[in-house]
Amino acid sequence: MVTGKGGTGKSTVAAALALALASTGKHVLLCEVEGRQGIAQMFDVDPLPYEERQIAQGLAGPDGRAGTVHALHIDAESALLEYLAMYYKLGRAGRALDRFGVIDFATTIAPGVRDVLLTGKVYEAAQRNARNRSALRYDAIVLDAPPTGRITQFLNVNSELAGLAKMGPIKSQADTVMTLFRSDRTAVHLVTVLEEMPVQETADGITELRASGLPVGGVVVNLVRPQDLSADALADARKGRIDRRLLEKELESAGIEADEALVDGLLTEARDHAERRSLEDAQRQLVAELDVPTYELPRIAGGLDLGALYELAAELREQGLAGDAQDSGASR
Template structure:
C-alpha cells in the first residue's frame, strides 16, 4: 500500500475475496480506510447487493452513485458505491449506444427499457451481467479529473472491490475473456478485452481472505491455484480473526491466584479462610479455558504454516472478541496501515510448484 523505492508503484485496484463468513467485506472496508489514512482518495465498491459496506460503517444504504463515507487520518477520503447490474447496463447503453433511436431523440436505455430488453439482458444473461459489474469498477479505476481515461490525474488513488466469494471469483474476474471470445467484435468485445487487460496488469492485486482453519484454508489455496492458472495477479492471503498467543504460564497464573484471593477474601491477608477455595476453583476454571484457547492457537498456527508452505504471503489480522464495531474496524485499518499488504510483485513464488 505505501509507496517506497523498494516496493515501487502499488496496485490501484484491490480485489478482496474470500469464502463466505471469513470477513472479506470487513477486510475490504478496513483496507479502504487504511489507504485513506495515507492521504489517498479511495473508492470502495460492492457488487453483490448485500449492503455490507454501509452496515459496517453505520451509514445509509449505498445508492448507485458515489457517496462520501469517511475521512482518513491523513486527509484522504473513502467513497462508496454499490454497483447494481441493471443500472450498470443502463450506463453502458447510454455511454456506448446513446444516439437517437427511431429518430425520436430518446436515449438507448429508455427505448430498450420500454421494450423490456434491459430486464432481459440484466437477469437472463449472467455473463454480460458480470462484465457490466466489473466494467463499472474498471471505469472508476480509469477515470481521471478530466472525465476521460487518456489525460488528467486519476479520480481515485485506489479502488477496493468487495468481490464475490472465492467459489466464483475466477469466473467473475475472467468473464471478460469469455465474452470477448463470444462476441464477434464491436463495443462489447472491446470493452470486455479492456477489462481483462486491466485485471491482469500490475495495477491489480487479488487478495484472499481466510480464517486459519482447515476448510477456509483449503478453499483459499484452491482459489489461489485457479487465479494463478487464469493469469490473475495474486496479492496477499489475509488471515482474519487470528488469536493472540498464550500468556507467560505459571507466573501469570500465580499472580491471578493471588489477586483473586485478595479480592474474594480481603480481610484474610494470609490467604486462608473459606474464600480461598472459591478463588482456587475460579483459577482452575480459567486455566481450563486457557488450555482450550492454547489448543485453538496451536491449530491456527498449523493452518497458517500450511498457507505459508504453499508459497503464499500471509498478513494476519487479530481476532476482536467483541465483534467488529466501528472502533474495531478502525483498529483493523490501523493494523493494515502499519504493515502493508504484499503486492503481486512482492508475493513469494509458489513452493514446489504449488499455488
C-alpha cells in the first residue's frame, strides 16, 4: 500500500512500484480507491471501469521474463452492488436501489461503510488465489491508498467494525481482513518530499500505523533535485562567494553574452538553490532517523509520462524496493 501527503506524488510512486514489480516477472494488480481515475491518466488509457484490465507490461528482467500490470478502479457504489449480489443475491433489486440513490446515500452518510467496501474489494483480490484458480493469479497487489492523514483510519476500519459486531459473519469477515492487513504479506510505504510538513506527516503516520499494529514498509523520498554541486560550492553560493568575473568569463567562453542582468540572475538562482539544498539536507536527516528503509526518486524534467514511469520503476528496482516488497511477503 502506498500513501503520502497530498502533492508528494504517492499515485506516481504506486504506479512506478507496480511497474517495478512487473519488471521482476510478476503479475501485478494496481488498485485505486479515490475516484480520480489517476491510473488511467498516468498510463494514458481510457477511464477504467469497475473491472480488472491490463494496462502495461514490465520491462524484461535479467532472466528475460516480464510480468504485467493490471489496474482496477474501485468505487464504493459498485463495490456495494457487487457485495449485495454476491452475499444477498440482490441482482436487479440492487440496481434498482442504485437508481433510487439509496446506495449513494448509504456510502455518503456513513464514510466508514465506504472504507469497509473499498478495503473489502482489495481483500477479495488478494484472497482470490486461494479460491479461484482459473482466474488470473496476481503475485502482488499495489494499492494507491488514501493520504497519510487518514491511512490508519482507512486500514483500521474493519477493526472498528469487528468491535461493533461482537459475533456473526460481519465480525468474522472484518477480523479476516485485519489479519491480512496486519500480516507480513502487507507493507505500507509512505511517500514524502524534502519539506517540513510532508516529512512531519510521514513521521506521524509511521507512529500511528505502528500503534495500530499495521506494518510499515519504507519511505520513498520523491521529487529529489539533482545534487551536482559539492558541499564547498554550495557553501560559496549560499554566502555569496562565487567569483563574478570567473562566471562572466565562463559564459563568454560558451558564446553567451555576460550582461549584468544575466549574471545577477544566475548568482541569485545559485544562492536560492544552495539555500534550498540546505533545507532539504536537514529534512533528509530527519527521514534517516525514522528507522525505516528509505528510497529516493528524482524530479523528472519535462513532466510525467509513461516513459518517465518506467524510469522511476527502474530506480525503485535498482534501489531494492521491488525486492524488499517480495521479501516482506507483500507479493504473495
